[in-house]
Amino acid sequence: MRAVVRRRALIKLAGAMGEAIDRGQQKVNSQAAQLILEAGETGAGQDYAITRELTVLLHNSLPFSQSFSSRDLLIALQNEAFTLVTLNMKPICDLADALTKKVMTGKGLGEVSKAAIYQPPLYCQLP
Incomplete structure (x- = not known):
């Protein structure tokens, strides 16, 4: 279940990262991607809300010994999506x-x- 939730969250985040590709510089503009997620003008806002819910679900399904928050996990997922889109x-x-x-x-x-x-x-x- 965790693998499915993780992939779904990455797909939702990757959409905004893809929208933030700067073709001239051949890179993903991470600041623009975050604005796309937060503003939600292209549907990314709803995707971001779903991703935050999935992140909480994923975080709550982990063993109690984990010493990081759901916010830390969301940041890690954003970094992973950024890398996937960049590659x-x-x-x-x-x-x-x-x-x-x-x-x-x-x-x-x-x-x-x-x-x-x-x-x-x-x-x-x-x-």
């Missing part, structure tokens, strides 16, 4: 570009199908 920045940007192209050609509507994601060059770059 996978290129395929994340490629996938975002593919989705943007679909939305632009669909006049505001579009999606990247699972089949398209599994086609090179997107899939071969994802871990």
Whole structure:
């Protein structure tokens, strides 16, 4: 259960980290990511609320001998999400570009199908 909760929290955090990618500098802007999470203008606020709940659940499921708080755990999860997005920045940007192209050609509507994601060059770059 802890592994599932942890992955779900990381996915929620990674969304905001992905939105904060600075393509010009080829890095994730951590300050912008935190603002995205806290402001929640793109749905990230709801994701952040869910992540905080998941973090408390995860923290409460750990043995009592742990000497760190749920806030410490949330910070550790944020750092892990930051690292995951940083390491996978290129395929994340490629996938975002593919989705943007679909939305632009669909006049505001579009999606990247699972089949398209599994086609090179997107899939071969994802871990």
